[in-house]
Amino acid sequence: MNMKKIVLGTLCAGCAAIFLTADIKADSEEFVRDEYGLLSTDEVQELNSYGAELYENRQCGVYLRVTNDLAGYTYADDYVENVYVVEELGYGDDHSGILLLVSMEEHDYAITVYGSAYDVFTDPVVDDIEEDLVRYLSSGNWYRAFRTYYEECDRILENYTYHEIEYDTDDFIVIDGPGSEPEPEHRGVDPLPVGIGSLVTSLMICLGLRSKNKTTGVKHSAGSYLEDVRLTKKLDIFTHNTVSRVKVADSSDHNRPSGGVTTSYHSSGFHTHSGKF
Amino acid sequence: MAEQVTNYQCPNCGGPLHFDSATQQLKCDYCDSLFTPQEVEDYYSEANQQALSVESNNWESETGQWTEEEAANLAAYNCPSCGARLICDSHTGASSCPYCGNPTIVPMQFDGALKPRYVLPFQLEKEEAVRRLQQFYKGKPFVPKAFTETNHIEEIKGVYVPFWLYDATVEARMTYHATRATTHREGDYSVTTTSHFQVARNGILTFEKVPADASSKMPDEYMDAVEPFDYSRLVPFQMSYLAGYMADRYDIDKDEDEKRTNERMYNSTISAMNRTVSGYSTAVPQRQDIRFISGNASYAFLPVWVLSTRWNGKPYLFVMNGQSGKMIGDLPVDNGKFLLYFLVIAALLFAAIFGILSM
Structure with a gap:
């Protein structure tokens, strides 16, 4: 009995230690840093709180860095990974997290995913995040861009945590979860472009068939009557x-949101997307 | 002005002769005797001189029923077989008597400078033209059903259409800016090296027998579309080939047709020269100097079957190449069918695409 208490007590203490450690780290982490000054202090604070909340509740570090330039790096991919390593970002032992870096000098951005966060933020998922992000960044809607980034990460982590949903390309695929039947959930297919595409294709097919009714026409070439071509100078x-x-x-x-984007995978465990806005 | 009409009658029984495309000889409608065109021409060299003379065509204007212009475009003949009065277009060279059905030919339409150099004899019969028209309707979903089921061919005519066949030699001097690109990978970069070239091509091109119809009655879009003809079967012109068919002498002179033909040859010259520039990624013409250095036109008769029909009060014309059987013509469109097909195909596509994307 005593032994049982000791074991339970040790476990509780261990859990509390881990929890407290995480809490302390969450408080001390700088989730958002804006060197360039795109955001107001309040906005930075708000997003920083959002990052801390995600860190605690979703066990994943979601970070944002806005810099003046790439600090001498040629590619944003390399810089974002360096920042992640140098600042020792990420949650837990495997430093699980996602970092968005925006460099204002040449309008570069890069997103890197590290550790078990890659189970959630797979390439197609990051592609989706980039899509909205680039749209807002390109229009100079900075706060909206970063807020959307955090909200998207929150939503994706929530779905993963509570519904054990794994993202793939454009659809959600449910993997086995406790006490629930796997149930496919679809993102809605917009019928409008499909409808327009169908109408246009149908019209082209019908016009093609209709053209068979007209076989007359004036000829503009006489290639069939060309008997000889003799080159005198070449x-x-x-x-x-x-x-x-x-x-x-x-x-x-693939599925890139804008042109000139690259993705690199490193054996070190980084999965990085980058591009211009 | 006296005008003569000839029809060819069988030397054996006096029955009318017509050109038989199957045997490529003239055949008697009554006794089935066959004669080569040359035999008939020889036999009729005297008969032509005995053809009936008729008064000039200015009698119509004297009655006051025809205007001067109308009268100028008409000619009157007497049928040598039955004596009936034939009134036809002043360019008509071969026709048939509406009373006795005998083929009639107006030799003066082919005299002197008007004499064609070649004729391409018919290879296909009238029955084949009817059969091919029925085939022509198939595989065209928007042709109204009523058109194919209820319409009847009003008239089928075997017509020798006057054509100018142009031979020309063309000199072309072309320059191009050409590029050749190679791509290789250097780290994260794709490096494309483009080599630029100044390319020159001069050449002499020979065109033979480019056709242009010389009859204003035949629409250009029909006569162009009914090409090509196999010129290896061209023969020197003899009037007896026209027996049983319609024929008009040309009313568009070679200078007038030459503009259209030259444009066709010009376009084909550029295409042919462009094809000589090979091995490059791109080749953009910079200078093109095309000159026609020699040319001549031959007058020839080429065979077509003309089928006319009427549907919903509108005339429809179909033309079949009398040698190859190629059929052309514009068919009516059933707008209701078009709409139905459009909606059904769109619905099927929508269902299929939507289904695939929703999976």
């Missing part, structure tokens, strides 16, 4: 070379 002179360099997307990259 000259090909090289004049100069031009070279162009374009940063390419990873082969696994």
Whole structure:
């Protein structure tokens, strides 16, 4: 009996220690830092509180960094990963978390996901986050962009935590959860573009069929009557070379929200998306 | 002005002769005797001289029933078989007597400078034209059912259409700006190296027998669409080939048709020269100098079957190549069917796409 108490007590103490440690860390974490000054102090504070709340309730670090430039890095991908490592961001032993970095000098952004957060923030999910984010960033709606980022992360983490929903491409796929039957849940398919696409395609097919009723027409070429082509001069002179360099997307990259975006996967455990806004 | 009309009658029984496309000879309607065009031409060299003379066509204007202009476009002949008075277009060269049905030919329409150089004899019969018209309706879902079921061919005519066949030699001088691109990967970058070239091509192109119909009665869009003809079967013109068919002499001169033909040859010259520039990613023409350095036109008769019909008060014309059987013509569209197809296809597509996306 005594032994049982000791074990229970130890477990409770351990749990409390972990909980308290997490709480203390949550309080001390800087979830949002705006070096460039895009946000007001209140906005920073509000988003920071949101980050702390997620840290506590969802066991995941959701971070935002707004910087003046890439601090000497060529690519935002490298910089965001460096920030994550240097600042020792993330929740728990595996440093699970997601970091959005926005560099204002050349309008770069990068999102990196680390640790078990990648179970939730898979590539298609981050693609979806980017879609809204880039739209607001491009229009200079900074607070809305960052607020949406936090809200999206919150919603995704909530779904994952309570419904054990794993995101895939455009749909939710429910994986086995305790006490509930797997039940597919779909994002609504917008019937309007499907309808318009169907009407346009149908019209093209029908016009194609209709054109079979008209077979007359004036000819503008006489190729069938060309008997001979004799070349009397054939000259090909090289004049100069031009070279162009374009940063390419990873082969696994798709569903990008805007042009010029790349994704890189590192063995270190980072899954990073980046682009311009 | 005296005008002559000839019809070819069987040297054996006196029955009317017409050109038989199956045997490529003239055949007697009564005794089925066959004669080559040359035999008939020889036989009738004297007969042509005995053809009936008729008064000039200015008699119509004297009655006051025809205007000067109308009268100028009409000609009157007497049928050498039955003596009936035939009034037809002043360009008509071959027709048939509406009373006795005998083929009649107006030799003066093909005299001197008006003599065609070639004729391409009919290869297909009238029955084949009717059969191909029925086939032509198939596979066209918007043709009104009533049109295919109830409409009747009003008239089928085998017509030798006057054509100018243009031979031309064209000189082309073209320059292009061409590029050739290669791409390789350098780290995260795709590097494209584009090599630029100045390309020049000069050439001599030869066109042979580019056709242009020389009859204002035949719409250009029909005569162009009914091409091509197999010129290997062209033969020197003999009037007896026209027996049993309609034929008008040309009323569009070669200079007038030449503009349209030159445009066709010009376009084809550019296409042909463009094809000589190969091995490049892009080749954009910069300068094109096209000159026609020689050319001549031959006058020829090419065979077509003309089928006319009327539906809902509107005339419909179909033309079949008398040699290859290619049928062309514009068919009416059933707007109700069009709408029905449009809605059904749209609904099916919507259901299929929506179903796939919702899965």
